[in-house]
Amino acid sequence: xPDTDVRDxxxxxxxxxxxxxxxxxxxxxxxxxxxxxxxxxxTWPKLAAVALVLxxxxxxxxxxxxxxxxxxxxxxVLPTLFREITTPExxxxxxxxxxxxxTGFALALVVGVIIGIAVSQFKPLRVAIGSLIxxxxxxxxxxxxxxxxxxYGISESAIMFVIVLGxxxxxxxxxxxxxxxxxxxxxxxxxxxxxxxxxxxxVLIIPAALPMFVTGLKQxxxxxxxxxxxxxxxxxxxxxxxxxxxxSQARQLNDAERLLSYIIIVLVVGIVIDxxxxxxxxxxxxxxxxxxx
Amino acid sequence: xxxxxxxxxxxxxxxxxxISKVFGHGKGAVTAIDGMSVTVGTGEFLAIVGASGCGKSTxxxxxxxxxxxxxxxxxAGGHKVAMMFQEAALxxxxxxxxxxxxxxxxxxxPRAERRKRVxxxxxxxxxxxxxxxxxxxxxxxxxxxxALARALAQDADVLLMDEPFGALDAMTRDILHxxxxxxxxxxxxxxxxxxxxxxxAVRLGDRVVLLSSRPGRVIDAFPVEGERPRRIDSVQIxxxxxxxxxxxxxxxxxxx
Ligand SMILES: Nc1ncnc2c1ncn2[C@@H]1O[C@H](COP(=O)(O)OP(=O)(O)O)[C@@H](O)[C@H]1O
Ligand SMILES: [Mg+2]
Numbered sequence: 001x002p003d004t005d006v007r008d009x010x011x012x013x014x015x016x017x018x019x020x021x022x023x024x025x026x027x028x029x030x031x032x033x034x035x036x037x038x039x040x041x042x043t044w045p046k047l048a049a050v051a052l053v054l055x056x057x058x059x060x061x062x063x064x065x066x067x068x069x070x071x072x073x074x075x076x077v078l079p080t081l082f083r084e085i086t087t088p089e090x091x092x093x094x095x096x097x098x099x100x101x102x103t104g105f106a107l108a109l110v111v112g113v114i115i116g117i118a119v120s121q122f123k124p125l126r127v128a129i130g131s132l133i134x135x136x137x138x139x140x141x142x143x144x145x146x147x148x149x150x151x152y153g154i155s156e157s158a159i160m161f162v163i164v165l166g167x168x169x170x171x172x173x174x175x176x177x178x179x180x181x182x183x184x185x186x187x188x189x190x191x192x193x194x195x196x197x198x199x200x201x202x203v204l205i206i207p208a209a210l211p212m213f214v215t216g217l218k219q220x221x222x223x224x225x226x227x228x229x230x231x232x233x234x235x236x237x238x239x240x241x242x243x244x245x246x247x248s249q250a251r252q253l254n255d256a257e258r259l260l261s262y263i264i265i266v267l268v269v270g271i272v273i274d275x276x277x278x279x280x281x282x283x284x285x286x287x288x289x290x291x292x293x
Numbered sequence: 294x295x296x297x298x299x300x301x302x303x304x305x306x307x308x309x310x311x312i313s314k315v316f317g318h319g320k321g322a323v324t325a326i327d328g329m330s331v332t333v334g335t336g337e338f339l340a341i342v343g344a345s346g347c348g349k350s351t352x353x354x355x356x357x358x359x360x361x362x363x364x365x366x367x368x369a370g371g372h373k374v375a376m377m378f379q380e381a382a383l384x385x386x387x388x389x390x391x392x393x394x395x396x397x398x399x400x401x402x403p404r405a406e407r408r409k410r411v412x413x414x415x416x417x418x419x420x421x422x423x424x425x426x427x428x429x430x431x432x433x434x435x436x437x438x439x440a441l442a443r444a445l446a447q448d449a450d451v452l453l454m455d456e457p458f459g460a461l462d463a464m465t466r467d468i469l470h471x472x473x474x475x476x477x478x479x480x481x482x483x484x485x486x487x488x489x490x491x492x493x494a495v496r497l498g499d500r501v502v503l504l505s506s507r508p509g510r511v512i513d514a515f516p517v518e519g520e521r522p523r524r525i526d527s528v529q530i531x532x533x534x535x536x537x538x539x540x541x542x543x544x545x546x547x548x549x
Contacts, residue, residue: 009471009472009475010419012468012471013419013468013472014419016434016464016465016468017420017432017434017435020432020433020434020435020465021430021431021432021435183382185378185380185382186382186384188359188378188382189378189382189383189384191359192357192359192375192376193395193396193399193443193447194396194399194400194447195395195399196399199398199399203384203395203398204384207384207386207387208384208386210386287386287427288385288386289385289427289428289429289430290385
């Protein structure tokens, strides 16, 4: 008798679970055609946007608003661009610029994390620095360059200084708000389980704060990239090749085709990094079960 | 004004003696609990009911040691205490299995042992095979069972439950009552179960303690009659629940 009781109970629980779990959508294997269809559905609006921009650009050129000498159309810029990206100088320039971007961003990350942790730990510091961080974020970073050049001379350090000033506040802000908004019920659960000290951070606070931290990183990167471009145009170090230097060279030589080519490169780099951050953001949110996409 | 409630023939697992709890100071001070004494026997299933704001959650926090009483003492006699809430409060970035491992990590249980215990606990709450799922893939009732497994992973023998099934639908709650009762027996737990649902209290409790509101005090205690497992829709439960509800209504109308 009790044996059947137990089995009945178990079946009842299983049945309830099966009913309550939503049937998952699209669990089955996708066919190749379906996959291709999905990729196409995601891609064509982007291709259409590019086509639209090129068309509008060409239309402005055709309208004769400026001579083709200063404002060439895509028919002339795109071949220049493709020629440009096959030269070693181009890759050297991209390499120098990306190295600066990554070093600057890494520095900003370290500074931002230290400030973020300090601010979230010490109440008085929060009052003192909290609004300062917000204020710094609204500053156009180019304002700092004269001062940076005074401090560091015409050197890469001057650029790094401005990148850190531009990006670190966003990174620190993302971290502190991430830590501030950890759900109270999770904190209480952690307390009940006896999570304390370092373990409380590694097991609970840091993972819980991660999605907002990544949002801060993304914003910080945008500031870093802008600061770097401004810096490379302003602080030209020993004629060292870089994207910014190539831009100012092209202007001095009145080479509009090269100038526009490099503008396109800057745009593409920005988009690529943005896609990466969005991907990381979405992967995190999906894993954290934060719905809304 | 102290009502001492005794459980004869059982050694005490938790002794709550004449506690009071005041939040804040001066004019803004709130007396959540004032002169409350309860003795919970080892292995007892104690249900605590009262209107909202009567200090039920505060009482559990005091027993869990999350807060200190303003006066009086709480003695859990060296028992380990675990706690569950209305929200499962599982860590969303961890799998079900990893969630259950968290308290064992705190207690420095070796990895292989942790794995084994996770499998046992999942079996106990009837979620075998769900260890790789994430909390958001589960239903509310399943999440509460994971939370129960996680609480049991603390190796506690006193379990505090603060309206744990309050957010679930009636059918799920009914089944979870059976499950909780079975686990309480199997694991020989002492349970303090807070609810504002009188029937639920009578369905589960060996004894139902009724609290007054503002300040919280014990106003009555009812031993529950009837063989386990009881059915929540049985006449016997309905009758006992009616008696307690009347007493609760009387108490609430005092605040009119
Ligand atoms: N941390 C706190 N600070 C101030 N007042 C509190 C706090 N916690 C609870 N209270 C007050 O104590 C009383 C009892 O609260 P609580 O224990 O949550 O009641 P219940 O769980 O029975 O609804 C309420 O009036 C509530 O406002
Ligand atoms: Mg409560």
